[in-house]
Amino acid sequence: MCSDARKNTSVRKRVINWYEQSGRRFPWRNTTDPYHILIAEILLRRTTASAVSRVFTDFIHRFDSPNRLKRARESTIVKALSSLGLQDLRAKQLKETASILVKDYNGIVPRSDESLQSLLGVGDYIASAVRNFAFGEPVPLVDGNVIHFISRVFGIHFAGPTDVQAWEFMTQFGNPHEAKLYWGIIDLVATVCLRQNPRCGSCPLTKVCEWYTKGDIASETA
Ligand code: SF4
The missing domain is CATH 1.10.1670.10 (Helix-hairpin-Helix base-excision DNA repair enzymes (C-terminal))
Incomplete structure (x- = not known):
């Protein structure tokens, strides 16, 4: 075609x-860190890149690993995302995603499509974005x-x-x-x-x- x-x-x-x-x-375009790219792509769902850019750097600074995100209070995550909207849902999903990363992948973002799609809220597009932008896969x-x-x-x-x-x-x-x-x-x-x-x-x-x-x-x- x-x-x-x-x-x-x-x-x-x-x-x-x-x-x-x-x-x-945008800050997530200056990195190949899989965790940073995964978080950015999850946040970019149903909101604008400009809105995400206003919270992203602070968010990554405060929750700088899946383990720290997993251990954070949900209310703290909600507060950090309040300007994006849907913050309750986003916080719950991110915490669950972090828990899966810690429990099943040793706190490391996996590389394969199947493993990425085992994370809550990660579908074809986000999995491909992480593989592409973080791992350089074509x-x-x-x-x-x-x-x-x-x-x-x-x-x-x-x-x-x-x-x-x-x-x-x-x-x-x-x-x-x-x-x-x-x-x-x-x-x-x-x-x-x-x-x-x-x-x-x-x-x-x-x-x-x-x-x-x-x-x-x-x-x-x-
Ligand atoms: S703005 Fe869109 S429609 Fe216009 S020339 Fe560019 S790609 Fe084509």
């Missing part, structure tokens, strides 16, 4: 170049942002992040692995390729984007 190798290469280069110039800088990542990006740039519409074909597409498009590619996609969707009123005038992809070059708005999925 992802057959145009030249277009893929061009899109990858443009996204990565744009990211290096204009991408957002695994694809697919979430709503990526689906939106593919739809706009390639004119291909997948059912959603659980669509196996979307993962196959990204395996071809994103290979070889490059974390900056995914961060670039995430940041482009957050700041330029907005779902409503995309800012095409500020986008590095106008020459290769199906939506832009063909006025593909009519076929775009919601």
Whole structure:
């Protein structure tokens, strides 16, 4: 499905170049520590990266290991996450995740997909993000942002992040692995390729984007 190798290469280069110039800088993008990346990805669910960036450094400082997070009072974790919303649920999940890490993995974030997905609240995307960003494994990542990006740039519409074909597409498009590619996609969707009123005038992809070059708005999925 992802057959145009030249277009893929061009899109990858443009996204990565744009990211290096204009991408957002977050503390979890400056580390390969699996625990830090796991915590960041869990916190990033159902909230914005900007909101997480306001609590992340302090959170990691206070709960600097699975063991310390496991032993913390739930009320303390709730307080640390209060600005994100859903803090009661998040605190409970994080504490449970830390308990599994300590009990089953010696307090070390595991590397395999199966082990990562044994942690509470860790599904395909978070497991792949940890394997990719922490362990440097060339695994694809697919979430709503990526689906939106593919739809706009390639004119291909997948059912959603659980669509196996979307993962196959990204395996071809994103290979070889490059974390900056995914961060670039995430940041482009957050700041330029907005779902409503995309800012095409500020986008590095106008020459290769199906939506832009063909006025593909009519076929775009919601
Ligand atoms: S050219 Fe416009 S529609 Fe295409 S990726 Fe860029 S912002 Fe999105």
